[in-house]
Amino acid sequence: MKTAERQIVAFGGGGFSMESGNPLLDDYVLGLTRAERPRVCFLPSASGDADHYIVRFYRAFSAHRCEPSHISLFRREQGPSDLRRHLLSQDLIYVGGGSVVSLLGVWRAHGIDSILREAWESGVILCGLSAGSLCWFAEAVSGFHGEPKRLRGLGLLPFSNCVHYERGAGRGAAYHGFLREGMCGGYAAEDGAALHFTGEELSRVVASRPRARGYRLDVAGSRVVEMQIATTYLGDREAIPAAPLPEALSTAPAA
């Protein structure tokens, strides 16, 4: 029986998609399930269900530590036929990166958007990176294609969100601009940082890299206030792993 606690872990970037050899964020979300062999379902919809991405999920979430599965909305003739039942029976739903616009379009077509809300409310932990992070929020800053754009997400969390929030990436200025134009306040996370929400409250920020941070952004009149949030580095006192380069899957890092 699951607890009814609603939890979302929104990665700015990271996990197996971007940090091969650094499982800290993936281990963190698996640990949250408190299950001995958690059921984990991967939703690669934002990548168009790219085969190589699905293979990498199964390598990272191998069967000896969890019960992995995935749903390909482009190949519904394979895989579970009752999507709702399958998703509601999971401990963790992990959403991959790619195009958030395409992701939301495909989800609506298959009714996944309402199933995910139901899953969240029944205690299934939701997580993801990049597009798989932006999707949970009311509004998102997407830099997947061309100039950063403002768009609506599923709205489980009543905030705005911006991922890959590295200095100099140009997203900061765009996000601040959108906030001044009336976007609701929210959170940003750098690659390697993850925002952990319990209910609609941010409970903590964790990181797979020692210097990765999360930020809170609010608007006061015409001023944007950006605050760095205290972040827990999950690597503890171990030797600091160098940040690996993103892998060939360039669909993942750019939401």
Add this chain to the structure above:
Amino acid sequence: MGFANGPIPKATPVRRILALGGHEFSSRPPDRAVCELLLRLAGERGVERPRICILPTASGDTSDQISSFYSAFGERHCEPSDVSLFRLGRRPLELRDHLLDQDLIYVGGGSMLNLLAVWEAHDIASILSLAWRQGIVLAGQSAGAMCWFEAGITKSSGKPLAAAGLGMLEGSLCVHYNNEPERRAAYLDAVGDGMPSGYGLDDYAGLLWEGEGTPAAVTARRGARAYRVSRREDEVAESPLPARFLPAPAPAALREDIAEFRRIKTMRRRAGWLG
């Protein structure tokens, strides 16, 4: 805007759509015949080197679909390109300008439901409708053929089910008519239950709309047929349409370096140097 590659369009360009029941981009004769037809339609726009763009959206932009398209058209007299909506992060381009610059837009097969959902999210349908009205040929197979109609029969959710299309062509379409009996049965039921009448297309059969009026049926494989499917009182009737046969062109001439490589390989094999 947008006509750099073509002549100034006439006041009322002919609207053309080629719907195909199913094919691949292989080097087999019927597939070569389909590619030849696509090239001819694109070339009829009157440009020296027609532009042909694939939208592989329905497959999730799989590299298989994209690479087989390029291997079919890469060495032909045309300028092939792809618009991969799931990969725009890697290769940004101006969607609207790029699509309106084409002579032919080809839509690949896959999930019709996802195709239309992703197009809606990216606002592609209005661009395609404009392209059509400007005389750019629209073509596609399977999901990429049914999408132009009011309705089709898709297996996007597993079982064959009715789904709405863009409605640029009147009526409905069912693809893979000979190969997938369960899809055909679902179509006959749906038309019996009130889905608009339409067409059934076997693999390697196609229908070409040029301007107003009825389409012309074509077939790239002996025995592949196009059917008119309509409800008459209490029953649904299928009547085969007379179709023009598309002969396969000779295989593309080998590129000089490949031909040279093969000649050397043959010589060596004859000389017993290779196994």
